[in-house]
Amino acid sequence: MLKTVAASCLCLLLLAGAPTAQPAMLVLDASGSMWARLDDRPRIAVAQDALAEALGRWPAGRPLGLVAYGHRRAQDCADVELLVPPAAAPAAVIAAASGLIPRGRTPMAEALRQAAAALGTAGGSVILVSDGIETCHPDPCAVAQELARGNPRLVVHGIAFALGDPTGLAQLRCMAEATGGRAFTARDAAELTEALARAAAASAPGPRAAAPRAEPVPPPRLTVTLRLCEGCDPINGEARILLRRGDTLIATDGDPFGRFFDLPAGVYTVQAETPLFRRPPVLVTLEASGIGRAEIILDAGWLVADVRTEPSGHDVTDSVRLEWRPLAPLPEEQRGTAARPSGSAFLVPAGRHGLLARTGNAEAAAEAEVAAGETVVLRLPIRFGTLALRREGFGPAMPRVTITPENADTPVFDDRPEEEVAMIRLAPGTYAIAAEQEGREGNALAEIESEATVEITVSAAE
Known part of the structure; x- marks a missing residue:
């Protein structure tokens, strides 16, 4: 409503x-x-x-x-x-x-x-x-x-x-x-x-200010600026700012945009961390008066996934699982806060990186070099089709379904889908489908082609 x-x-x-x-x-x-x-x-x-x-x-x-x-x-x-x-x-x-x-x-x-x-x-x-x-x-x-x-x-x-x-x-x-x-x-x-x-x-102009000027902003005690590279614009929203005095965490992020207020004079350390990496702390000394400033160069860029089906090139980026893979492992002290960050855009340290896209048992991988301050769009072509699976004759409860590639022993799907028609993505190939519920069993074969939907009904044997 x-x-x-x-x-x-x-x-x-x-x-x-x-x-x-x-x-x-x-x-x-x-x-x-x-x-x-x-x-x-x-x-x-x-x-x-x-x-x-x-x-x-x-x-x-x-x-x-x-x-x-x-x-x-x-x-x-x-x-x-x-x-x-x-x-x-x-x-x-x-x-x-x-x-x-x-x-x-x-x-x-x-x-x-x-x-x-x-x-x-x-x-x-x-x-x-x-x-x-x-x-x-x-x-x-x-x-x-x-x-x-x-x-x-x-x-x-x-x-x-x-x-x-x-x-x-x-x-x-x-x-x-x-x-x-x-x-x-x-x-x-x-x-x-x-x-x-x-x-x-609001299409018509209202009263106009005669001489508008941006309102003054109260001065902070410390301003921390994060940049992807020397000369890059300041960034916000993706990296956390950690402010410490000695071993004590005093504040995070700044309120707002890297601005910290009401700090006494003294020596502080400022560190930036992102989901994937962190940078060494920077030492800042605040005098009894005036504004302290710290600038941290992240030496990083954006790696953006562009996942498309083959052969038509349909964009499926938002419907696949994406994993970032550093090709050179980061030292422990430089690792970020998330082992598996989500989303399709990754803020990564400058260097060579890989991305892996998965949906069902279909995968696509690619690598790219990312320079500081750069945005790299990485194309990942992926091939998969969709199995539209119905089950009949198994009683009121949905049966357990396993889907196994032809000539393989390990299933790529093992679950009890609750939907009347389960839509299951699979890499191209031939699959054996087995359904079982309280002694009732049914089997079928399915041939999956890229970008095609195959409708299969598995019926319990009499």
């Missing part, structure tokens, strides 16, 4: 902007930080799903376009691209956004300029979604103010997605206020979908 009401509210919000058919441009963050996990999924995947849901209710006839940044090159402030000019069909925006691979920096100001230019003198709405701070322009708020002076019909809405950095929040709020727009925060997929709907509905 609640889900139905929420969907209805989203639909009404989106339709509220329909009469004017004012064009809109979506600006989507595809910087490297979008690989950080949110609810055990990369932020970029969460954002893509939320975008598809929100745009599924986009008002018919209202033009929509897409600008993205950080999706082609690392450490390049010019990596801003108009992917979809303002047009009446949102399907093109959904398709373009789904293909983005985060790689680089966060040039929000330049992306805002290009989105405004795409709208032209007639103006319209710019909906900016970002998970980080501007890392290329010294004053994105001034850019928004300049655009507002040049076009009274331009409005910018900022959505802070999984963003805890107060500087980043202040930047988005300031850009919105300069153009009479609104600022939203979204901590998860549901809130992002709602924020997109509300931003779409």
